[in-house]
Amino acid sequence: MSDTRKESSLFGEMRRMVRTSGAVTGIAARVAGERFLGLKTDKSAHAEDLKAVLGGLKGPLMKVAQFLATVPEALPEEYAQELATLQSNAPAMGWAFVRRRMQGELGPAWQSRFKTFGQEAAAAASLGQVHRATLPDGRDVACKLQYPDMPSVVEADLRQLRLALSIYKRMDNTLDNDEALAEIAARLREELDYEREASHMRMYGAMLDGTPGVAVPEAVPELTTKRLLTMTWLQGRPILRRLEEDPPAEERVAYAKALFRAWYVPFYRYGVIHGDPHLGNYQVREDADPEVRFGVNLLDFGVIRVFPPSFVTGVILLYEAVRDGDRDKAAEAYRIWGFRDLTKEQMEVLTVWAKFLYEPLVEDRVRTITPLDDPMYGRRVAMQVHEGLKKTGGVKIPREFPLMDRAAIGLGSVFYRLRAEANWHRMFMELVHDFKEADIAARQKAALEQAGVPPG
Numbered sequence: 001m002s003d004t005r006k007e008s009s010l011f012g013e014m015r016r017m018v019r020t021s022g023a024v025t026g027i028a029a030r031v032a033g034e035r036f037l038g039l040k041t042d043k044s045a046h047a048e049d050l051k052a053v054l055g056g057l058k059g060p061l062m063k064v065a066q067f068l069a070t071v072p073e074a075l076p077e078e079y080a081q082e083l084a085t086l087q088s089n090a091p092a093m094g095w096a097f098v099r100r101r102m103q104g105e106l107g108p109a110w111q112s113r114f115k116t117f118g119q120e121a122a123a124a125a126s127l128g129q130v131h132r133a134t135l136p137d138g139r140d141v142a143c144k145l146q147y148p149d150m151p152s153v154v155e156a157d158l159r160q161l162r163l164a165l166s167i168y169k170r171m172d173n174t175l176d177n178d179e180a181l182a183e184i185a186a187r188l189r190e191e192l193d194y195e196r197e198a199s200h201m202r203m204y205g206a207m208l209d210g211t212p213g214v215a216v217p218e219a220v221p222e223l224t225t226k227r228l229l230t231m232t233w234l235q236g237r238p239i240l241r242r243l244e245e246d247p248p249a250e251e252r253v254a255y256a257k258a259l260f261r262a263w264y265v266p267f268y269r270y271g272v273i274h275g276d277p278h279l280g281n282y283q284v285r286e287d288a289d290p291e292v293r294f295g296v297n298l299l300d301f302g303v304i305r306v307f308p309p310s311f312v313t314g315v316i317l318l319y320e321a322v323r324d325g326d327r328d329k330a331a332e333a334y335r336i337w338g339f340r341d342l343t344k345e346q347m348e349v350l351t352v353w354a355k356f357l358y359e360p361l362v363e364d365r366v367r368t369i370t371p372l373d374d375p376m377y378g379r380r381v382a383m384q385v386h387e388g389l390k391k392t393g394g395v396k397i398p399r400e401f402p403l404m405d406r407a408a409i410g411l412g413s414v415f416y417r418l419r420a421e422a423n424w425h426r427m428f429m430e431l432v433h434d435f436k437e438a439d440i441a442a443r444q445k446a447a448l449e450q451a452g453v454p455p456g
């Protein structure tokens with residue numbers, strides 16, 4: 001990197017840190033003032049200020065905020081509620097800038113490799129923007145081009161996040177999120193590599209091949225670099241736009257079933273999960289299969305977690321523990337997941353959370369995931385668990401746990417919005433009825449090798 005670029009990157013990072021540091025310092029002052037000095041502060045107002053600051057940034061810290069907003073009690077409730085509403089609103093790169101960026105990725109004659117290339121961004125991604133294009137062979141494609149200097153931006157965001165979490169931890173040490181932060185950092189750094197994302201896309205295409213109602217784009221390797229991802233364009237509509245039209249129950253249930261398979265076929269059959277289940281990462285569409293009728297497009301494969309097959313064993317053991325009321329199975333499941341030295345009281349508190357997650361899978365009947373008359377049901381359960389852990393001395397969260405937890409919570413919130421009723425138990429049993437850890441290990445190894453997913 002030239003001295004000029006280094007200097008530009010450094011000043012950009014400093015400006016970004018100045019903008020976020022004020023918000024972080026504000027949190028510290030308000031929380032400390034209330035806790036130690038008895039000062040009453042308007043947390044809701046400050047949370048709105050924080051959202052305004054973070055929402056103006058280019059993406060990584062916004063993604064972290066969205067992540068933390070879905071992890072129970074990772075942040076104070078007022079902050080979590082505000083941060084959960086953040087959407088990527090990064091200013092689009094202009095055409096002159098896009099042309100220079102594309103030349104840097106594909107060379108001076110890059111435009112000759114496309115029949116058409118849209119000058120206006122078709123969509124904003126968390127780390128870049130998407131342009132629609134057509135290849136000489138007629139294929140419609142999406143080109144996701146990364147914003148400049150994103151590695152330095154990510155590192156600046158992570159430093160601010162560490163500071164914010166360290167302050168919060170001093171205020172309330174019930175949950176130790178050090179491992180969760182390490183997991184977030186690893187996934188964010190991986191997400192910068194679009195060649196890795198292309199390999200994830202290939203893996204998901206193979207794992208979900210033949211899955212009813214689920215479509216995955218195909219990467220175009222010759223037009224993909226570490227900062228440019230070219231993939232086939234899938235026709236679809238944002239799910240929120242369709243829900244605003246109040247579709248019939250049959251359609252809503254079809255979307256819910258497709259999403260359930262899209263996330264959990266890879267997990268229960270391969271030990272792999274898509275760790276970013278927010279509404280912007282999929283579209284809905286009419287399906288060509290008359291028996292399916294409605295389906296989803298699964299998008300954005302930057303945040304993918306490959307679990308040890310034993311982790312899946314722990315998930316199924318905990319399901320059986322909830323189903324059978326078996327404390328020994330629950331203890332073994334928590335041990336497999338990496339929870340250490342749990343007391344009997346702590347395990348009982350964690351099992352309250354387990355029942356919340358697994359109850360829809362245990363009951364062999366058509367039902368909603370969560371009560372439709374109580375939108376805060378999940379957060380109330382989380383607060384109950386948090387208070388229980390506080391009384392028993394706190395728990396260190398294993399590194400592998402947050403993304404799995406987030407997927408379950410995120411999908412639950414989507415199903416709530418869909419108001420979908422289905423027999424989740426039977427869908428779950430279809431996936432796990434022949435479960436063997438050795439089979440998952442073999443499938444996972446083959447899928448990773450076939451897709452060329454880098455180790456790590």
